[in-house]
Amino acid sequence: MARSDYKFHVRKRVRYAEIDAQRVVFNSRYLEYFDIGITEYWRAAGVYDRWPGHDSPEFHVARAEIDYRAPMLLDEEIDICVRAARVGRSSMVFHFELHGAGVDDLRATGVLVNVHVAEAQGAPSPVPDEFVNLFEAFEGRPLRA
DSSP states (O other): OOGGGOSEEEEEEOOGGGBOTTSBBOTTHHHHHHHHHHHHHHHHHTHHHHSTTSOOOEEEEEEEEEEEOSOOBTTOEEEEEEEEEEEOSSEEEEEEEEEETTSOOEEEEEEEEEEEESSTTOOBOOOOHHHHHHHHHHHTSOOBO
């Protein structure tokens, strides 16, 4: 996907605690970056305005996928690009790209599949329409599969 396909990004600086002995971002940190991205994406889409107590619908990560392309280095600024890709009956798929700050400099891609549950330890349940509507309005396109 082209970086221009992403309406949203959040910038982050690589910290010392995130690198390994070779001074590059340690592989497990990429999922943390995706988490930062999705949290800020939800904020930008209006989830936390609609559910201000962070009591929005409950989602669990069902699948996480990362493809590494090029290293990210200590003190480098990166852009975490996020987009909602599609919504199924009980799941939402989000795509991610990590780039050098402000440029089309792909470092990694990723996919997260989140499953809606009725309660914290409950079984999958349909994604609420009101929730999907926020993301469709933010993306400017339909997301339902």
